[in-house]
Amino acid sequence: MADVSRHPRIELLTLAKVEDVSGSVGNFKVKVRQKPRYVDLKECTACGDCVAVCPVLVPNEFEMGLTTRRAIHQLFPQAVPAAFSIDMENCLGTNPIACGKCAEVCDKNCISYDDQERNLEFEVGTIIVATGQEVMDATPFEEYGYGKYENVLSSIEFERIISPLGPTLGHLFRPSDRALPKSVSFVQCVGSRCNDGRGRSYCSNICCMNTIKAALLIKDHWPETEVKVFYIDIRAFGKGFEDMYNRSKASGTLYIRGIPGEIMENPETKNLVLSVENGDTGQLEEHESEMVILSVGMEAPADMRDLQTTLNLQKTPDDFYLEAHPKLQPVDAATKGVFFAGCAEAPKDVKDSVTQAGAAAARALGLMALGHVKIPAITSVIDQDNCNMCGTCAKACPYGAITVDKKTGILATVAEAACAGCGTCGAECTRGAIEMKHFTDEQSISQVDAMLAEKAQDKIVVFACNWCSYAGGDFAGVSRLQYPPTMRLIRTMCSGRVDKKWILHAFAKGAPVVLVSGCHYVDCHYIDANRWTQKRVERLWDLMEKKGIRPERLQLEWISSAQASRFQETMVAMEKIRQTVTAEEIEEGRKVFAKNLLEVEIHV
Amino acid sequence: MTQDFGLKHGERVGVFVCECGMNISDTVDVKAVAEYSLGIPGVVHSSVNKYTCAEPGQQEIRDIIREKKLDRIVVAACTPRMHEPTFKACAKEAGLNPYLVEMANIREHCSWVHTDEKEAATDKANDLVRMAVARARYLKAQDETESKVIKKTLVIGGGVAGIQASLDLADAGIEVVLVEKSSTIGGMMAQLGKTFPTMDCPT
Amino acid sequence: MSSDGQVKSRKPCTFKCLRCGLEYDGSYIPAVMEELHCPQCDSNSQRRLKEKKK
Numbered sequence: 001m002a003d004v005s006r007h008p009r010i011e012l013l014t015l016a017k018v019e020d021v022s023g024s025v026g027n028f029k030v031k032v033r034q035k036p037r038y039v040d041l042k043e044c045t046a047c048g049d050c051v052a053v054c055p056v057l058v059p060n061e062f063e064m065g066l067t068t069r070r071a072i073h074q075l076f077p078q079a080v081p082a083a084f085s086i087d088m089e090n091c092l093g094t095n096p097i098a099c100g101k102c103a104e105v106c107d108k109n110c111i112s113y114d115d116q117e118r119n120l121e122f123e124v125g126t127i128i129v130a131t132g133q134e135v136m137d138a139t140p141f142e143e144y145g146y147g148k149y150e151n152v153l154s155s156i157e158f159e160r161i162i163s164p165l166g167p168t169l170g171h172l173f174r175p176s177d178r179a180l181p182k183s184v185s186f187v188q189c190v191g192s193r194c195n196d197g198r199g200r201s202y203c204s205n206i207c208c209m210n211t212i213k214a215a216l217l218i219k220d221h222w223p224e225t226e227v228k229v230f231y232i233d234i235r236a237f238g239k240g241f242e243d244m245y246n247r248s249k250a251s252g253t254l255y256i257r258g259i260p261g262e263i264m265e266n267p268e269t270k271n272l273v274l275s276v277e278n279g280d281t282g283q284l285e286e287h288e289s290e291m292v293i294l295s296v297g298m299e300a301p302a303d304m305r306d307l308q309t310t311l312n313l314q315k316t317p318d319d320f321y322l323e324a325h326p327k328l329q330p331v332d333a334a335t336k337g338v339f340f341a342g343c344a345e346a347p348k349d350v351k352d353s354v355t356q357a358g359a360a361a362a363r364a365l366g367l368m369a370l371g372h373v374k375i376p377a378i379t380s381v382i383d384q385d386n387c388n389m390c391g392t393c394a395k396a397c398p399y400g401a402i403t404v405d406k407k408t409g410i411l412a413t414v415a416e417a418a419c420a421g422c423g424t425c426g427a428e429c430t431r432g433a434i435e436m437k438h439f440t441d442e443q444s445i446s447q448v449d450a451m452l453a454e455k456a457q458d459k460i461v462v463f464a465c466n467w468c469s470y471a472g473g474d475f476a477g478v479s480r481l482q483y484p485p486t487m488r489l490i491r492t493m494c495s496g497r498v499d500k501k502w503i504l505h506a507f508a509k510g511a512p513v514v515l516v517s518g519c520h521y522v523d524c525h526y527i528d529a530n531r532w533t534q535k536r537v538e539r540l541w542d543l544m545e546k547k548g549i550r551p552e553r554l555q556l557e558w559i560s561s562a563q564a565s566r567f568q569e570t571m572v573a574m575e576k577i578r579q580t581v582t583a584e585e586i587e588e589g590r591k592v593f594a595k596n597l598l599e600v601e602i603h604v
Numbered sequence: 605m606t607q608d609f610g611l612k613h614g615e616r617v618g619v620f621v622c623e624c625g626m627n628i629s630d631t632v633d634v635k636a637v638a639e640y641s642l643g644i645p646g647v648v649h650s651s652v653n654k655y656t657c658a659e660p661g662q663q664e665i666r667d668i669i670r671e672k673k674l675d676r677i678v679v680a681a682c683t684p685r686m687h688e689p690t691f692k693a694c695a696k697e698a699g700l701n702p703y704l705v706e707m708a709n710i711r712e713h714c715s716w717v718h719t720d721e722k723e724a725a726t727d728k729a730n731d732l733v734r735m736a737v738a739r740a741r742y743l744k745a746q747d748e749t750e751s752k753v754i755k756k757t758l759v760i761g762g763g764v765a766g767i768q769a770s771l772d773l774a775d776a777g778i779e780v781v782l783v784e785k786s787s788t789i790g791g792m793m794a795q796l797g798k799t800f801p802t803m804d805c806p807t
Numbered sequence: 808m809s810s811d812g813q814v815k816s817r818k819p820c821t822f823k824c825l826r827c828g829l830e831y832d833g834s835y836i837p838a839v840m841e842e843l844h845c846p847q848c849d850s851n852s853q854r855r856l857k858e859k860k861k
Binding site for chain 1: 684685712713721735744754762763764767772773785788791802
């Protein structure tokens, strides 16, 4: 930790939050807001004179409220930067007349109640997201009496109690009488592998080993203590883990398969009685213990959401960030130049966090070592001769990459570095003035033509975005999920690219059914480009109805890259719809749209 | 049997059909697909390979691009999300612009999902190749623009992962800005007394 | 909820699922796009019918 503050190339901004990020890989413009510290970082020597005179006492959050701290404080002695800070919510000194004791006593005059928030702006080439994890709250698990019974603690509170640097300097005690407990029980999977809404459905990865570690520590220092661990499974899969588990069992810790249904306190002794069905014997048992530790799970910090929007990241249903590929790009975000380190991506232990941090650093370094990055040639090109400055494209662009202004006569212009190539502008432009490199109208319509040249009535035209629904189809393939062989898929980068012209063209060529598919709203790889897809499809349904064509022949589905079975089910449903479309209906579609469609015929 | 899709100019497309071991050829009649491909306007070559992505398969593509002066290639194999970069690089080595490569996904989107319908799967594979060829004929060579990468990194979060990433990058000569919401770095790691499996102090 | 944190009023509306045909009452917020799902078959092909039933 101290290496960070010493390093000449690391600028550390504490009490700071990333407010905004714009730009793209290689050149992100970052805005950071830094809260005032009220203590001059450079001058403060952490002598502690100020703390000695501060009259305010509040619970110390770092010690999980097991001790107190002053309003001017350092969360723990090894804090970096090694300087105090004032927690202004509790300080009496915003008006120095009220208190001002710390400023008076500070020889170096480093305390200033007028310290202001700072807004910083700078540019970076790459970004590493290491937002970490938080422990879950055990309070909703009322059957365990957390918060009600003094001697029921969470694992993170226990961690502080047993830490040599913690409030008790590592001396084990139980809160009710500050005595060394003769028996300690651990309850595993509190909040993890939980499907009743009070916790999370996933395994938090670290709690089994954390408990084994804690049990070993207790047995090392106080061998007479009776230690029991109540568990569903012990997951000791890492290097050296099984060995630790065996050591713990050999040291006398009792591992009992079964999660207590209830914990009751004896009001006199403050001891706890755990009722549990022992999974090995099938017997209902009661175990008395002087102290109970709830092994709480890990979850994504609530403030991850702000950064998700700022950086245009995706999240998994677990609320952790989604990596670009679970196996092949495990530390990359879908946004190029952004990488994940540590628990931002999923709960993990220190070793895995360090490993992943190294990987993220190497990935970022890979881009920076070369000093330049190639931008895929899939960006939009504007034919200004055909632009009437209507402004639709600029409105549709999720990245604000297009500038146009009718009043001042500025024709649409695209900033190529900011364009991500979704193609929504191209699909929305009614004048045909925008072409997407590598995803032109001709390229897609030629695929429709090739598909429907023979036996059009037997085929389902599917437009799918590269990131989600196409990938969902890939996943269906990998999973060998079978579906009718009637669909043919045309790939675009984003469903926002799927032009109205393409869809009508398909009907004019005799397609019985057309499916437009993209990412779920939360997954859209182009921020919100797929909202335009939906608007467009809704408009087409109205048009089809007006023209006497059943709107059912145009379908819209959101399918994520993980939803192999949704992909399969969708294709089965499409085939059912196809079978309802009569030859007359197909002919009607051909006729109706052929009339309107002269402009989409390709003249080469 | 096939029609000209409005194209006229003498594009020279090569179609390379992959067996993917037996992953494709168990379901799709790859020889029939290769034969069918020769009838698609613009196609001047087609062949079947056991593993197109393996070095001998790529070598064949490079040789045939040069030998038959192909100006576009279609690889009928797996998903482009897997091997498109491979074949783009392969084409480039043979002097063909990587943007003139198109893939037909006859594995994930065909052989693996229609295993009991060999005939229909082969028909679909034919269509997928025909569609890929049609698109390929409209592809244009593209030059990728290069954009400068600033040698500076923003690290968000000062827990063990953020600290490690910052140190690794700074040691490698990169400027780092480490942004932490609390008044100190350390994160959750700093709260741990000892860490498994080594049982040592984390800081 | 919209992104500016204000709760905008929802308008009642009849939806039709273009996959399974189910017609059902729901609501939407004008000018705010939402992901729509059929309560019966989970399809996203949900059409807001022009004629709103009262």
